[in-house]
Amino acid sequence: MTRLRGLVVIGLVGLGCAPAEPAWVWSLPPGFPTPLVPADNPMRPAAVEAGRLLFFDKRLSANETVSCASCHRPEHAFSDPRRRSVGLWGDEHPLSAPSLANVAYVARLGWATPEVTSLEQQARAPLFGEGAPIAEMGLDTPALRAEALARLRADSRYRALFERLEPGLGASFDFDDVIRAIASFERTLLSGTSSMDRALRGEVTAVSNAAMRGRRLFNEHVEGSVCHHCHNGLTLAVGSRFEGMAFDETVYVNVGLYNLGGTGAYPPGAEGLVRATGSREDVGKFRVPTMRNVAKTAPYMHDGSVETLAEVMAIYQRGGRLIESGPLAGDGKLNPLKDRGLGGMTLSKEQTADLLAYLESLTDEAFLNDPRFQNPFPEEASFGP
Numbered sequence: 001m002t003r004l005r006g007l008v009v010i011g012l013v014g015l016g017c018a019p020a021e022p023a024w025v026w027s028l029p030p031g032f033p034t035p036l037v038p039a040d041n042p043m044r045p046a047a048v049e050a051g052r053l054l055f056f057d058k059r060l061s062a063n064e065t066v067s068c069a070s071c072h073r074p075e076h077a078f079s080d081p082r083r084r085s086v087g088l089w090g091d092e093h094p095l096s097a098p099s100l101a102n103v104a105y106v107a108r109l110g111w112a113t114p115e116v117t118s119l120e121q122q123a124r125a126p127l128f129g130e131g132a133p134i135a136e137m138g139l140d141t142p143a144l145r146a147e148a149l150a151r152l153r154a155d156s157r158y159r160a161l162f163e164r165l166e167p168g169l170g171a172s173f174d175f176d177d178v179i180r181a182i183a184s185f186e187r188t189l190l191s192g193t194s195s196m197d198r199a200l201r202g203e204v205t206a207v208s209n210a211a212m213r214g215r216r217l218f219n220e221h222v223e224g225s226v227c228h229h230c231h232n233g234l235t236l237a238v239g240s241r242f243e244g245m246a247f248d249e250t251v252y253v254n255v256g257l258y259n260l261g262g263t264g265a266y267p268p269g270a271e272g273l274v275r276a277t278g279s280r281e282d283v284g285k286f287r288v289p290t291m292r293n294v295a296k297t298a299p300y301m302h303d304g305s306v307e308t309l310a311e312v313m314a315i316y317q318r319g320g321r322l323i324e325s326g327p328l329a330g331d332g333k334l335n336p337l338k339d340r341g342l343g344g345m346t347l348s349k350e351q352t353a354d355l356l357a358y359l360e361s362l363t364d365e366a367f368l369n370d371p372r373f374q375n376p377f378p379e380e381a382s383f384g385p
C-alpha cells in the first residue's frame, strides 16, 4: 500500500512538469513533399509562433523602423511592391525582394548567392548585414544586437514562447534562437492552392479556358521558347529541395535584360552570378524565380526593372530587352551571354493573352489571406510592415 502510494505521488509529479513542446504537424498543400529542416532547428509550434512575431517586429532593426515584413509583404506573397527595397537608413537595395512563398523548398537562396543554402544563414544578411550590399536592419555591431535583444527579452510574449522551447530559455534566448524561430516561421509559408492548383485537382471551373490554354503553351511549347524548361516543378522554378531529394539543380540564367556597351555587361551592383564565381560567362545570370503568385509580385526581375507581366512577355517575345538611351542603353537581345534558348518568340495576341491568363491563375488567394501569415499585432506600432 505504501509502495503504491509512492508510485502515485511520482506519477503526479510527472504530470505536474511542463509538458514538452509538441512536435510540429505540417499542413502541406496536396502533393507537396515535406520540407527539409536542419537537425538543430526542429519545427515546433512555439518556434513558429515566435518566428511570426519576430518577422513582423520592427524592434529587430537598429532604429526600430524596419521589420522583415517591411520588404516581404504578406499581400504581395511576401515580396516588395517597391521596385527596390529600402533599408533602415534609406539606402536602396540593388535587388528586388523576392517572394517567400514556398521558400522552405529553395535550395540556394538569393538571386545570385549560391553559397547561401539555409534560411538560418540567409537571415544574417538582412539582420547583421553579412554579405549584404546595404544595411537592411542594421544590427551590425555586438552592441546594437545586445540592445535589440534587450528590447525583445523585455516582451513577455517572447519570454513565454522561448520558455516553452526550453526551460530557462525565456530569460536567456539570443540571436541564434531568434534566427532559428524566424526560419521556422518562414518554412510554414507554403502556397499550393492557387486557382490553377484547384483546377488541376478536379475543380474544373476554378480557371478560365484561356488560363488552361496558356498552361499548355507554357509547358509544351511557345513558338521559339519553352517557359517550362526553367519555370517548372513544385515551385515553378528550377532548384527545389525537399525530403528524399538526391541533389539540387539550381539554375542561373541570363535572360538578356541588359547589354551595356554591347559587351554583355550588366549594371554595377547587380551583375549576377559572376559576383560569386568570378567567371565572366556568369555576368547577368540570376536564379530562376518562382511563378507562383507572380501576378502579385510586381515589379519583376532581379532588379524590379520590369513593371508588368505584359512587359515581361514582350521581352521574351523579342528575345531580350532593348534600352535605347541613357546610361543603361544596350540591346539585351544581342547580349553574348544570354541563354541560347531565349531567341525570341512569335506569339499571336491570343497566345500572349492566354499565357498572361495562366500566370494570373497561379495566384493563391488562400495563401495571401491566410490569417496565420498576417501581421500578428496590427494595433501595435512596434510591429507590422
Ligand code: HEC
Pocket (backbone or CB within 6 Å): 055, 066, 067, 068, 069, 070, 071, 072, 085, 086, 087, 088, 093, 095, 096, 097, 098, 099, 100, 103, 106, 108, 109, 110, 111, 112, 113, 119, 122, 123, 126, 127, 136, 137, 182, 186
Ligand atoms: C530592406 C528590405 C529587406 C528586409 C528588411 C529584409 N529583406 Fe529579405 N530580401 C530582400 C532583398 C532585396 C532580397 C534579395 C537579396 C539577394 O537576392 O541577394 C531578399 C531575400 C530574402 C530571402 C531569399 C529568398 C529567395 O527565394 O531567395 C529570404 C529567405 C529573406 N529575404 C528573408 C528575410 C528575413 C527573414 C528578413 C528579416 C530578418 C528579411 N528578409 C528582411 C529585402 C529585405
Ligand code: HEC
Pocket (backbone or CB within 6 Å): 218, 222, 225, 226, 227, 228, 229, 230, 231, 252, 253, 254, 255, 257, 284, 286, 287, 288, 289, 290, 294, 297, 299, 300, 301, 302, 303, 309, 312, 316, 339, 341, 342, 355
Ligand atoms: C532559360 C530559362 C528561362 C526560360 C526558358 C524562361 N524563363 Fe522566365 N525567367 C528566367 C530567369 C533567370 C528570370 C529572372 C531573370 C532576371 O531577373 O534577370 C526569369 C523571370 C521571369 C519572370 C519574372 C518573375 C519575377 O518574379 O520577377 C516571369 C514572369 C517569367 N520569367 C516568365 C516566363 C515565361 C512566360 C516564359 C516562357 C515564355 C519564361 N519565363 C521562360 C528564366 C527563364
